Amino acid sequence: MDIPKPKSKQPLPDDAxxxxxxxxxxxxxxxxxMFDGSxxxxxxxxxxxxxxxxxxxxxxxxxxxxxxxxxxxxxxxAVGGRxxxxxxxxxxxxxxxxxxxxxxxAEFILWKSIQPISKIEWSVYIFVAxxxxxxxxxxxxxxxxxxxxxxxxxxxxxxxMQSNFYEQEVYRDVVEAMLNQDKKMELKKFIMGNN
Amino acid sequence: MDIPKPKSKQPLPDDAxxxxxxxxxxxxxxxxxMFDGSxxxxxxxxxxxxxxxxxxxxxxxxxxxxxxxxxxxxxxxAVGGRxxxxxxxxxxxxxxxxxxxxxxxAEFILWKSIQPISKIEWSVYIFVAxxxxxxxxxxxxxxxxxxxxxxxxxxxxxxxMQSNFYEQEVYRDVVEAMLNQDKKMELKKFIMGNN
Numbered sequence: 001m002d003i004p005k006p007k008s009k010q011p012l013p014d015d016a017x018x019x020x021x022x023x024x025x026x027x028x029x030x031x032x033x034m035f036d037g038s039x040x041x042x043x044x045x046x047x048x049x050x051x052x053x054x055x056x057x058x059x060x061x062x063x064x065x066x067x068x069x070x071x072x073x074x075x076x077x078a079v080g081g082r083x084x085x086x087x088x089x090x091x092x093x094x095x096x097x098x099x100x101x102x103x104x105x106a107e108f109i110l111w112k113s114i115q116p117i118s119k120i121e122w123s124v125y126i127f128v129a130x131x132x133x134x135x136x137x138x139x140x141x142x143x144x145x146x147x148x149x150x151x152x153x154x155x156x157x158x159x160x161m162q163s164n165f166y167e168q169e170v171y172r173d174v175v176e177a178m179l180n181q182d183k184k185m186e187l188k189k190f191i192m193g194n195n
Numbered sequence: 196m197d198i199p200k201p202k203s204k205q206p207l208p209d210d211a212x213x214x215x216x217x218x219x220x221x222x223x224x225x226x227x228x229m230f231d232g233s234x235x236x237x238x239x240x241x242x243x244x245x246x247x248x249x250x251x252x253x254x255x256x257x258x259x260x261x262x263x264x265x266x267x268x269x270x271x272x273a274v275g276g277r278x279x280x281x282x283x284x285x286x287x288x289x290x291x292x293x294x295x296x297x298x299x300x301a302e303f304i305l306w307k308s309i310q311p312i313s314k315i316e317w318s319v320y321i322f323v324a325x326x327x328x329x330x331x332x333x334x335x336x337x338x339x340x341x342x343x344x345x346x347x348x349x350x351x352x353x354x355x356m357q358s359n360f361y362e363q364e365v366y367r368d369v370v371e372a373m374l375n376q377d378k379k380m381e382l383k384k385f386i387m388g389n390n
Contacts, residue, residue: 009267009268009270009359010266010267010268011266013266019215019217020214020215020217020222022214022215022222022224022238023224023236023237023238024238024314025220025222025238025240027215027217027220027222029217029218032265032266032338033265034265034337034338035263035265035337035338035339035340036337038337040337040338041218042218042265042266043217043218043219043220045220045240068230070227070228070229070230070237071205071206071208071227071237072204072205072313073204073205075204117312118267119219119220142229142230142231142233142235143227143229143230143235144230145230163367164204171367172358172366175370178374179373179374
């Protein structure tokens with residue numbers, strides 16, 4: 001699968017310099033020519049890209065998760081996490097699926113890829129995973145509590161419309177499905193396949 | 196007008212230390228106790244809060260703007276910008292309205308206030324401004340090109356539904372209006388007043 005990098009609305013220029021390296025965020029700065037010819041220092045952040053996976057079980061349920069992370073309100077989301085340094089996007093999707101659900105998938109289909117925030121160089125790759133086989137127990141890291149929450153397609157739409165649904169990057173797609181019956185059927189077919 | 200600070204989904208702890216000070220973003224870190232008792236360094240950003248103003252003209256048009264900023268795709272938005280250090284929220288709204296539209300307003304009504312991104316300590320205060328009087332020419336800074344774009348309420352909804360509309364913080368409200376006629380009338384009344 002060829003997965004192109006999504007475009008930012010405010011791309012990081014090639015001559016930007018890293019001025020800080022954090023545990024999540026690196027800070028970059030560059031000299032930007034303004035409309036009047038003057039120069040200003042512009043700033044943009046960079047963080048590890050992430051994968052998000054919506055696993056579709058053979059019984060026709062989408063496997064969402066109830067999650068808790070330290071210092072954060074509990075939330076409902078899919079499974080996913082950061083792509084490690086040097087790791088391939090699809091390998092990260094497989095690893096996160098396994099760690100957070102215990103499943104392996106026969107098939108990963110790219111739903112969409114976006115850079116959600118113009119001031120952060122950060123790509124999110126969103127997959128649907130099908131042909132699932134339970135091969136292990138959940139193995140979340142010490143900063144996660146994860147509980148599986150299988151839902152049908154209509155429940156998924158309802159949950160994804162709520163403001164505390166973690167995967168905000170699919171909100172726009174879900175809205176379009178809620179506003180247009182044809183698009184709803186199209187999205188259902190895309191996510192559920194023949195399930 | 197009493198304007199409470201909106202709540203973050205992942206509040207910055209009091210003991211967080213600033214480890215970097217940038218031109219837009221400051222980086223904070225703290226030691227977070229994990230679920231298994233171990234300690235990890237967590238990180239969160241902080242940036243200046245911003246105001247967004249939707250000016251409603253006496254002719255019943257909402258004054259949107261076409262904007263360009265260096266190194267960024269052109270976009271359509273409202274007016275607004277950063278709250279300066281020590282500046283009051285409402286004073287910032289008045290200043291930005293004047294700079295970016297040349298108008299003074301008799302009335303500012305708080306539409307909503309939110310922290311849109313859990314990993315950035317950043318509040319956005321969104322106002323509707325009415326009773327507008329043109330008192331000056333536009334005075335954008337050297338990093339902005341601004342062109343007024345007055346639209347009626349239905350045009351506003353249509354534009355606000357598009358993915359390149361800058362004021363993403365009102366997208367959810369506009370979606371609710373598109374999905375429910377009562378909510379649409381409610382929102383129209385709230386924004387337009389008696390116009």
